[in-house]
Amino acid sequence: MDYKEVYEQWLSNPYFDEATKEELKNIAEDDNEIKERFYMDLEFGTAGLRGIIGAGTNRMNIYVVRRATQGLANYIAKVDKKSQGVAIAYDSRHMSPEFAEEAALCLAANGIKAYIFESLRPTPELSFAVRHLGCVAGINVTASHNPPEYNGYKVYWEDGAQITPPHDSGIMGEVKSISDWNTVKTIDKAEAEKAGLFQVIGKEVDDAYMAELKKQVLHMDAIKAEGKNLKVVYTPLHGTGNIPARRILKELGFENVYVVKEQELPDGDFPTVSYPNPEAAEAFELGLKLAKEVDADLVLATDPDADRLGVRVKDKNGEYHDLTGNMSGCLLANYEISQKKAINGSLPEDGALIKTIVTTNLADAIAKGYGVKLIEVLTGFKFIGQQILGFEQSGKGSYLFGFEESYGCLIGTYARDKDAIVATMALCEAAAYYKTQGKTLWDAMIEMYEQFGYYKDAIQSVTMKGIEGLQKIQEIMNSLRQNPPAEFAGHKVVAVRDYKADTITDVATGAVKPTGLPNSNVLYYELTDDAWVCVRPSGTEPKVKFYYGVKGTSLADADEKSDIMGKAVLDMVDSMK
Numbered sequence: 001m002d003y004k005e006v007y008e009q010w011l012s013n014p015y016f017d018e019a020t021k022e023e024l025k026n027i028a029e030d031d032n033e034i035k036e037r038f039y040m041d042l043e044f045g046t047a048g049l050r051g052i053i054g055a056g057t058n059r060m061n062i063y064v065v066r067r068a069t070q071g072l073a074n075y076i077a078k079v080d081k082k083s084q085g086v087a088i089a090y091d092s093r094h095m096s097p098e099f100a101e102e103a104a105l106c107l108a109a110n111g112i113k114a115y116i117f118e119s120l121r122p123t124p125e126l127s128f129a130v131r132h133l134g135c136v137a138g139i140n141v142t143a144s145h146n147p148p149e150y151n152g153y154k155v156y157w158e159d160g161a162q163i164t165p166p167h168d169s170g171i172m173g174e175v176k177s178i179s180d181w182n183t184v185k186t187i188d189k190a191e192a193e194k195a196g197l198f199q200v201i202g203k204e205v206d207d208a209y210m211a212e213l214k215k216q217v218l219h220m221d222a223i224k225a226e227g228k229n230l231k232v233v234y235t236p237l238h239g240t241g242n243i244p245a246r247r248i249l250k251e252l253g254f255e256n257v258y259v260v261k262e263q264e265l266p267d268g269d270f271p272t273v274s275y276p277n278p279e280a281a282e283a284f285e286l287g288l289k290l291a292k293e294v295d296a297d298l299v300l301a302t303d304p305d306a307d308r309l310g311v312r313v314k315d316k317n318g319e320y321h322d323l324t325g326n327m328s329g330c331l332l333a334n335y336e337i338s339q340k341k342a343i344n345g346s347l348p349e350d351g352a353l354i355k356t357i358v359t360t361n362l363a364d365a366i367a368k369g370y371g372v373k374l375i376e377v378l379t380g381f382k383f384i385g386q387q388i389l390g391f392e393q394s395g396k397g398s399y400l401f402g403f404e405e406s407y408g409c410l411i412g413t414y415a416r417d418k419d420a421i422v423a424t425m426a427l428c429e430a431a432a433y434y435k436t437q438g439k440t441l442w443d444a445m446i447e448m449y450e451q452f453g454y455y456k457d458a459i460q461s462v463t464m465k466g467i468e469g470l471q472k473i474q475e476i477m478n479s480l481r482q483n484p485p486a487e488f489a490g491h492k493v494v495a496v497r498d499y500k501a502d503t504i505t506d507v508a509t510g511a512v513k514p515t516g517l518p519n520s521n522v523l524y525y526e527l528t529d530d531a532w533v534c535v536r537p538s539g540t541e542p543k544v545k546f547y548y549g550v551k552g553t554s555l556a557d558a559d560e561k562s563d564i565m566g567k568a569v570l571d572m573v574d575s576m577k
């Protein structure tokens, strides 16, 4: 069926409600809009479904949510795990509670018990809840850090991580095979409750989650000594972090937590930011203003579903420094690994630090420095979660720390997705610990660079929206594959990794070896002088991402090299637009 036919079907099928039809009738004269909404079904990307809220198969609405849930229910029935139930959470976005309830009612109609949170909760708490309640799966209605017009649907399996093979293709296959909307089930809420298939959850899971976070503290002594002195500015960016982040800090003894008032309460319009992403400088504008007023040691911002944490830290001269996800991830990796070693006397023989392929090589240097294994996975925290499961199943491997450049990390294994609440806690703990030694977090950062090398990494993203944008992104990837660059900013390409073709080609010898990772549309250039460039289409936003990294001899040298590399990357992007 072409997009026009699908559009007509939505208009004529009694299954769809009148408001949806009205919305669709209003675009009858706009062929391009009809095409954008119906030329494809919304697909699972890096982190589940993500799309603009509205009517259409390529949009987020109750029908797309129900169909995805019916596919999940069919898969759960197939693997014979219906009795375990499914946990459901949602964030502060428009339609999030509605979509969550639709998902719960679809599951209930399929005889699967839904455990649905009473109000908004962070993504990591959902991941924890799946494990805690012994559910077979989890659903989180969130579009993470995307702009306000978006919503999304993340799916978790019983280990608490977002779905990876074989469950991802199994579930997606079930969703795709639903062609008749009338096979998508739902029931009344009262009926679902009566049948014991709709259970509201809240406090008990919250308390258990908090208890797990507290178990991750390494230096309660430092918190006791400095918790009352450390000044922290925190913003939940209108999302889910407000209550849990403040609760954990308060219960541990951090007395000076200043919350950015204008961004404290949940609001799906995200009125103070155009883009609620801690990677964007604007997310910190109000936080930094408050930090200067109260002379805070650090500024923390969690994204709307509180799985990612952005960080700014004050140095001894009172200047605030931006920490990228690579920097804060390494700072925490170094703190966690060094202190576990100090406290336990040694690290587990099979301890591992896990990062994604687009994450800084400083992580490799840290792992090497502590003699622990470094594991690289594709982009997506789900692949870090998958490694933890692998350790459990094989009995080999101990998880030390895992992080990504995009501000996600996890301490401990109580959850299997990145957790900005535990990261908030650990950064405050690390700040308290370094304060007991007369150091700031920025001092610790510089010490780490001195020990392991001045690595600097950055990213340039180019937004290309709609069908045309998608094609353009494919053209960029194709053109790079056909004409491999020989150098970037004077750094020669030593090897080309093509994760789609599963090849690593040594440029000098022509020798080819496999990447060792699943297929993915990613190109990675290993360059001379420890530099690198990587290109991949985003799986959550209409963007192509250019990541790059350099290694300098000092902070200033790394900055300069990074600027030059950034310019070379931008020139390349411009020439391809």
Ligand SMILES: O=P(O)(O)OC[C@H]1O[C@H](O)[C@H](O)[C@@H](O)[C@@H]1O
Binding pocket: 046, 047, 144, 356, 379, 380, 381, 382, 404, 406, 408, 537, 538, 539, 540, 541, 545
């Ligand atoms: O780069 P994208 O595909 O848009 O994904 C953006 C981010 O999405 C999730 O948060 C993943 O866990 C991250 O690994 C990823 O960096």
